[in-house]
Amino acid sequence: MSWEDDAMRITVLTVPDCPNAPVVEERLARALEGRRAEVELVEVRDTGQAERLGMTGSPTVLIDNVDPFASPGAPVSLSCHLYRGPDGRVEGAPSVADLRRVLADADAAVDCDCPPMDAAGRGGRGRLAPVAGGLRAIQQALLRHFAATGHSPAMEDLDAAAAADGRTAAKVVADLAADDFLVLDDHGRIRAAYPFSAVSTTHRVCLADGVEVWAMCAIDALGIPDMLSTDAVITSADPVTADTIIVTSADGHMTWQPPTAVVYVGQRSCTGPAADVACGALNFFTSRRTARTWARQHPDNTGRTVDQARAEALGRSIFGSLFPAAEPAEGRG
Template identity: 75%
Template sequence: MRITVLIVSDCPNAPVIEERIAHAAEGRGVEVELVEVADQEEAARLGMTGSPTVLIDGVDPFAVPGAPASLSCRLYRGADGRVEGAPSVVKLRRVLDAAGTSGDCECPPMDAAGRGGRGRLAPVAGGLRAVQQAVLRHFATTGDAPTVSELEIAADAHGRGAAEVLADLAAEDFLTLDDHGRIRAAYPFSAVPTNHRVRLASGIDVWSMCAVDALGIPDMLGSDAVITSADPITGESVTVTSTRGSMTWQPSTAVVYVGQRSCTGPAADVTCGALNFFTSHRTAHTWAEQHPDYTGNAVDQNHAEALGRSIFASLLTQPEPAGTSAHSQPLQG
């Protein structure tokens, strides 16, 4: 994939778009080229409708139908209605994801589980982290997803509405929403019953999206917990008891299959169906043979525990830096 940024000389938004593209394209292996356009004729030839114009493999994903070639400053409207001189990181990642679905692709192993190495901790800007952490704490204390109204205080501290922030979190795959804008899942939690139940030391039962998510919950909450699941092949129970950070598995032969079925899309769709507990390598292999649309492999207990810990342990231990909840803070994606 090649990203070309068309700018005019001394464009004040050139450093902004470069920085945002760097964040959005992290881990994707794309080529980025900055092209300075000198005159109107060249702008028309290259497809520039203002500075900066972003082209992905020669196509402007933000094109406005009928917009003329132009050397003037280009404006982009954000999800909150504000106008900026460059598309947000959220929007850039979205169009890069869409561009990456065309043609053949080779999926990095276990990539979707960790969002391409970017982790599950939402960025501070725009209230994303504040609302994400409010959602996770609500799940942990009640077992249920919060309503939009219950998140307004966290969002309002950043001058935004909760529904708006939730939409950004969903676009970045930190959570998923149903057709009515209600939270369906917020990794590692599911708002609906799944095959993976986690009973916390408080007595609260929560559902996790997958086996790896379940294994990450005790470390994320700093809580003892009992994870109960079932082998999809035999129906036999798999139990993992976490006590003071140490996990005991029953049966002792249990493993976790880690796989995915495509290169892009929310983890709820591309990986969660494959991240399951199995009583043994044999049943995991049987399941894999029955589901050729997934690629992956069975991992041992230590590997599975480490994966869950690496993805989720820091989600509630990294608060917002001081001074980031001002209403005037711009959304950077």
């Protein structure tokens, strides 16, 4: 497989002999103004092909497989596509100004200059629970259980650690959940303890000792090897293409396949625990191009792409301190 580079992909869908095809190509060339892009003209000959490609009239302009001019619920069509320009006139091709606007919007979707979101949640307060009330003891006990078994502990597995502070495991776990150190399901069972998930996710991490765990998101997955002081292999999938991304961590160094892979760091426009607000918007992508496509398809998310080094640093900064340096988990390969 040949992996895509970061260039924007622009596809112009037209019916054969569409008089506006050369018009939109000429306007695109002016609007791009040196921006790296692959422009392809595709002739669509029947409604079946139009439906597969997302054509809503001739010409239809797709930016990274997304139609920025489409109205909600626009039907598939082989007829002429009419565009209203900035001056109100209706034409058979988008104006240069409108093309520049949607191209800039596509770049801004994942390439803004804003700093990465607080991927840990908790308003920058970090993921290490306080010592008081037995919170840290229980947090570390359940993280060790995840690392040793690949699944969440039952309350009785945590009773001894909680008893040292004169509390029940259920009470300490409830306090940890209230402050977003972990997530409970509707039955009060531990569904997640960042960075681990008790249910399958897109992000699987195979530790050096053979234990497989699920990570809540891409950043959590990248933080696990450093947190546990172990080698590991992270396997995930691009949400757009379903292509596999593999990150191999050995002796503190990470190798990514494909080499073009990036991470989108974002959050939804809502409030709540990080599991609901951020984890679904922290994903691996095979390239900036597919990250850009995903961002445009999910306008309720805000964020940016980060390169591999920045993503690794985020994982280390959030999870690297969850175990004391003198007590690393087993398994350095």
